[in-house]
Amino acid sequence: MSPDCFSPAETMSRAEIESLQLAKLKKEIDYCIANNAEYSRRLGEAGITSDKIKTLSDIKYLPFITKKDMHSTYPFGFFGQPMKKITRIHASSGTTGKPTVIGYTARDLDDWAECMARLAYAGGAREDDIFQICFGYGLFTGALGLHYALEKIGSTVIPASSGNTEKQLMLMEDFGTTGLVSTPSYAEYIGELAREKGIIDKLKLRIGLLGSEGCTPEMRTHIETSLGIFVTDNYGMSELGGPGVSGECEFRDGMHINEDFYYCEIIDSATGEVLPEGEQGELVVTTLSKEGFPMLRYRTGDITRLVKDTCKCGRTFARMDKIKGRSDDMLKIRGVNVFPSQIESVLMTYPQIAPHYQLVVTRKNYSDRLEVRVELADASLLEHFAKLEELQISIHDHLKTILGIDTTISLVEPKSLERFQGKAKRIVDNRQ
Numbered sequence: 001m002s003p004d005c006f007s008p009a010e011t012m013s014r015a016e017i018e019s020l021q022l023a024k025l026k027k028e029i030d031y032c033i034a035n036n037a038e039y040s041r042r043l044g045e046a047g048i049t050s051d052k053i054k055t056l057s058d059i060k061y062l063p064f065i066t067k068k069d070m071h072s073t074y075p076f077g078f079f080g081q082p083m084k085k086i087t088r089i090h091a092s093s094g095t096t097g098k099p100t101v102i103g104y105t106a107r108d109l110d111d112w113a114e115c116m117a118r119l120a121y122a123g124g125a126r127e128d129d130i131f132q133i134c135f136g137y138g139l140f141t142g143a144l145g146l147h148y149a150l151e152k153i154g155s156t157v158i159p160a161s162s163g164n165t166e167k168q169l170m171l172m173e174d175f176g177t178t179g180l181v182s183t184p185s186y187a188e189y190i191g192e193l194a195r196e197k198g199i200i201d202k203l204k205l206r207i208g209l210l211g212s213e214g215c216t217p218e219m220r221t222h223i224e225t226s227l228g229i230f231v232t233d234n235y236g237m238s239e240l241g242g243p244g245v246s247g248e249c250e251f252r253d254g255m256h257i258n259e260d261f262y263y264c265e266i267i268d269s270a271t272g273e274v275l276p277e278g279e280q281g282e283l284v285v286t287t288l289s290k291e292g293f294p295m296l297r298y299r300t301g302d303i304t305r306l307v308k309d310t311c312k313c314g315r316t317f318a319r320m321d322k323i324k325g326r327s328d329d330m331l332k333i334r335g336v337n338v339f340p341s342q343i344e345s346v347l348m349t350y351p352q353i354a355p356h357y358q359l360v361v362t363r364k365n366y367s368d369r370l371e372v373r374v375e376l377a378d379a380s381l382l383e384h385f386a387k388l389e390e391l392q393i394s395i396h397d398h399l400k401t402i403l404g405i406d407t408t409i410s411l412v413e414p415k416s417l418e419r420f421q422g423k424a425k426r427i428v429d430n431r432q
Contacts, residue, residue, distance in 0.1 A: 003314025006121035006153070007114070009260050010315045014308065017259050017316065018056055024288040025059065025263060026050035032294050035080045038073055039296070059263065059286065060274050065298045067100065070239065075101040080294045087292075091139040092238040099139070100238050103292035109148070111289060112244055115258045116149030116234075119247030122256060122315070123232035124207040127154030131179035132172060134186055135212065136162040136422060141242025142212050146181045149244075155179065162186065162421045165193050173202050180208045184215035184223060184231075185424035188355050191226030205229045211236075211243055213423045214323055216341050218348030222355050233322060239298055240285055246320055251312045254319030261288055264320065265297075266306055280305040283320065303339075331361060331427070333368045333405055340426050343372060346398050352391055353377055356417045363431040371408040372399065375417050382413065 003011060012020070029050040032039035043049070046063050053059065070078060075098070079086070087106045091099040104112070125131065131150050135143035137159060150157050158175060160168055162182075168190065171177065180187060187208055194200045208223065208231040215223075220231050234247035235255050245262050246255035257264055265274050266281040275281045283300045287293075303324040310316050325339030340359060347357055356375040361368060374395065381387060392409045399407050418425075 005315060006118045010118060010256070010317055012260075012316060014316065020260055021263050021288060022053070022056050024260070025056065025286065026053050028286070028288055028290075028294055029053065029062075029296070031080065031291075032296060036078065036294070038077050039294075043296075056263070057274075059265070059297065062286075062297050064272065064284065065295060067239070067301075070100050071098060074098045076103070078293060078295070079103045080291050081105055085292075089139075090141045090144075090238060090242065102141070102238055102241060104241070105291040108241065108290055108292045111261060112145060112241055113148040113152045115244035115261055116145050117152040118258060119234050119244065119256070120146065120149050120155075120209055121153055122247055122249040122313070123209050123234070124230060124250065125150060125153050125155055125179060125209065129155040129179045129207070130158065130175060130177050131155050131181055131209075132158040132160050132168070132175070132177040134160055134162055134168060134180065134182035134190070134421075141236070141238050143181075145236070145242040145244060146209060150179075150181075165190060165421070166197075169194055169197065169199060169203075172205065173199055176204050178204050178206050180205055180210075180227070180229065182208070182210060183212045183420070183423055184210045184219055185213065185420045186422070187223050187227065187231075188219070189419050189421070191223060195226070200228070203227070207231070209234060214325070214341055216344045216348065217322075218345050219355055222348060235320070235323065237300060239300075240287065240295060241290065241293065245285060249311060249313040249315065253311060254307060254321055256311065256315050256317045256319055257306075259317045262286065263288055264306060264318065266304070267299075269303075278305060278307060280321075280324070283323075331359070331370070331429075333361065333370050333403075338370070338403055338405070342402055343399065346395070346402055347372075347374060349398075350391070350395065351377070352381060353395075353411075354414060356419070357426065358417055358428060359426055360428045361431055368431065369408065370405070371410055373410045373412055373417065375412055376414055379414050381411075 086103040088104045091101045137143045208229045211234045224231050232248040234243050236243035236245040246257040248255050263286040265284040267284050269282040283302045283304050285298050287295045304321045306318050306320050308318045325341050331338040354375040354377045358373040360371040395409045
């Protein structure tokens with residue numbers, strides 16, 4: 001039986017995929033040189049033309065693009081078309097300064113909807129679903145990226161945006177919402193509030209298309225149990241046009257990459273060398289058909305690995321593991337690399353604590369210290385010092401086994417840590 005896919009492209013042979021990628025890569029290089037002065041300069045200095053690209057592996061000769069490059073050419077330095085051809089502009093949050101600004105032509109928007117529709121369909125979205133989008137609308141790419149994709153599938157879309165959680169729950173109950181689009185942390189909060197209000201059994205939710213922040217398998221299981229839904233993850237970022245690069249199917253054995261639109265590599269972050277298939281490293285992505293904002297070898301900073309065998313679902317596109325962490329989110333504590341996802345995976349194994357935590361890094365006497373603030377699930381535990389101490393020691397020892405360093409475990413009262421309606425801010429770095 002043929003696989004149930006949104007597009008026939010998702011089952012091309014490996015030879016067909018790579019032949020198409022090579023042709024589109026050469027065309028994209030020519031396009032960048034002809035339509036963007038920054039690319040023309042960079043590729044000229046590297047001595048690169050499309051004629052120099054004989055195989056896909058020759059992409060290694062192209063220079064990388066980093067977020068720093070984008071900041072230095074703000075706002076439109078990497079645009080591939082004049083503004084009269086740009087149909088829409090999105091931008092990153094710009095929390096560390098000026099945002100990254102992305103332009104889309106009309107064709108880019110059609111391609112984006114196609115990519116996201118494939119991933120939403122793989123995650124279980126169908127035309128008879130009613131999806132409530134709880135991402136914030138605006139310059140952020142996530143909301144409109146899923147919005148047009150779900151409409152392309154034929155689903156009903158409720159553009160609820162983020163915030164006002166009690167109203168979100170009212171809409172879910174009254175409209176019979178079956179699908180949720182949000183960050184994992186907001187999905188967790190929605191489940192928590194629905195149970196407090198005693199309406200969890202009145203909801204008809206069945207699937208969640210979650211994204212915009214990391215979600216460990218342990219956190220995913222907690223959300224699924226809390227809301228009674230099946231959750232899939234999807235991947236993308238503003239610099240690549242938003243979500244749509246990859247996403248999970250029902251088997252959740254890696255995220256399927258839309259390889260006819262994106263070419264992915266894994267490199268050693270320190271050396272920049274391309275790593276063999278199956279090895280873990282930094283993800284580098286090249287767009288293969290972007291007009292408004294083409295990206296050649298963009299260093300994402302995300303840590304993952306790629307596999308190219310056929311998935312159990314029948315899709316043949318390469319898959320990437322769930323992101324282990326970001327190279328710029330990674331904490332270096334006394335010489336040890338620590339990813340928040342490692343800590344989350346440990347914390348989620350304890351039923352005594354809620355899925356809310358905060359990592360506080362300080363420096364004393366030239367030594368870094370990591371405090372893990374964990375919210376208790378039940379306030380009554382605060383009355384039992386011996387049980388609290390036992391839990392504290394257990395978490396400490398478990399984390400030391402995983403991380404190889406000592407941490408300070410602080411158990412705090414239920415609902416005392418901040419809740420987030422967008423991306424959760426887990427790290428407080430007070431070392432500066």
